Each structure stands twice: as structure tokens, then as C-alpha cells.
């Protein structure tokens with residue numbers, strides 16, 4: 001059986017590595033300089049980095065120069081998110097050398113463009129399904145989209161390779177992952193799912209790992225690492241068997 005992949009997160013706002021609560025603008029806690037944070041996760045043994053340009057996601061500017069520098073500097077795999085919504089932003093994101101990009105808002109607002117991106121770039125494209133209940137959210141999680149399962153069926157038919165599923169109400173809250181949601185998504189698709197939101201403990205990671213046979217491939221870990229609930233080494237060990 002495959003082991004659960006772990007993706008430490010570096011989310012950038014105004015040039016700083018931050019964590020938000022439920023994705024709400026204004027709830028930022030700063031954790032310093034993003035390249036240093038990313039390199040620290042790499043040195044601690046991370047195989048992946050989940051890298052988010054929050055300003056681009058919120059439409060309050062961008063940190064593209066910085067995300068490009070981080071993706072270009074790291075040796076590990078990078079999943080790049082935030083504000084990738086058109087040909088120019090997609091080309092620029094892919095050119096950073098990141099392993100894959102994660103499209104959010106575009107999957108709600110520009111379905112034809114996303115279908116074209118999937119057709120052209122295959123598994124370098126993941127779609128972020130960011131939800132409250134089962135309703136998708138876009139534009140920094142401030143706008144409402146359609147039902148998750150409706151969009152999932154469409155994206156599956158278009159050949160989407162992978163989904164990153166975030167329970168917005170758990171994100172940055174350290175209240176545990178939404179295992180029921182993850183299970184429901186895995187039942188609705190045969191594509192791999194990356195879990196996001198709520199991880200607070202090694203027990204949470206072990207619980208997500210029980211869903212690997214159902215299709216959960218990885219878990220994004222943010223606040224729990226930054227607030228030293230456990231170390232990355234402990235997390236990697238917890239999901240190693």
C-alpha cells in the first residue's frame with residue numbers, strides 16, 4: 001500500500017509566510033520569510049511543498065517573483081496555487097519548474113479554459129475543490145460556486161488528474177480533518193485526492209492515512225507545523241507504514 005504524502009504549506013501574503021484562519025483575509029499570523037520557511041521544510045525531509053500566493057488568490061496583488069524564486073530554488077516537488085486563472089498566469093506558473101499547479105477559481109468561472117489546460121498539461125494540473133459544506137468557494141474563498149459533486153463529475157469527464165480538497169471551515173483551525181468529506185469525494189472519483197484543512201496532530205495524519213486505500217494520496221499540513229504541534233520528521237514517521 002502507498003504511504004500518505006505530506007505537503008507542508010507555505011502561504012504568502014505581502015511577501016511573508018502566513019497562516020490564515022478559515023482563509024479569512026485579516027486573520028494572518030506571520031511566520032517570516034517564505035524562502036527560508038520553504039528551505040527549512042526541504043531540509044527537514046519534505047518531498048513536497050504546497051506553495052500558495054494568497055495575494056493572487058484574493059486579488060490584492062501577487063508574489064509571483066517570490067513563488068518563482070522558491071520553486072526554482074527547491075529540489076523537492078512543488079504544488080503551486082493562487083491566482084492561476086488564464087493563459088499568462090498558467091504559463092508563468094508552469095515555467096517556474098513546479099511539479100504541478102492547483103487551479104481554484106478558474107474551475108468555477110472558466111470551465112472551458114480549465115478543460116483546455118487539463119487537455120494540454122495532464123497531471124501538471126490539479127484542481128482545488130475548496131468547500132463550505134459541499135458548496136465550492138472561489139476568489140480567496142469569498143464567492144460561492146456550484147456544488148462540489150457537480151463540478152467533480154464534469155472535471156472527471158474532462159480528465160482532471162487530481163483534486164486538492166479543502167474544508168474551508170477547518171483550514172487554519174486545528175480542529176481535525178473532515179474525513180467524511182474526503183471519503184465522499186473518494187467515492188465519487190477514481191482520481192487521487194489531496195486532503196487539506198484542519199490537521200492538528202499526528203493522530204489526524206494517521207486518520208487521513210487510513211483513507212489511502214480509498215484514494216487519498218496526500219495531506220497538506222500548515223498551522224500544526226508552524227505552531228510546533230509536531231515536527232515534520234514526526235509527521236513523516238507517523239505516515240511511514
Ligand SMILES: O=C(O)c1ccccc1N[C@@H]1O[C@H](COP(=O)(O)O)[C@@H](O)[C@H]1O
Pocket residue numbers: 011020022023024052054056057058081082083084085102103104105106128130138139140141164171
Ligand atoms: O490556502 C489558503 O489558506 C487560502 C485561503 C484563501 C484563498 C485561497 C487559499 N488557498 C489556495 O488558493 C488556491 C485558489 O486560488 P485561485 O482561486 O485559483 O486563485 C486554492 O487552490 C488554495 O490552494
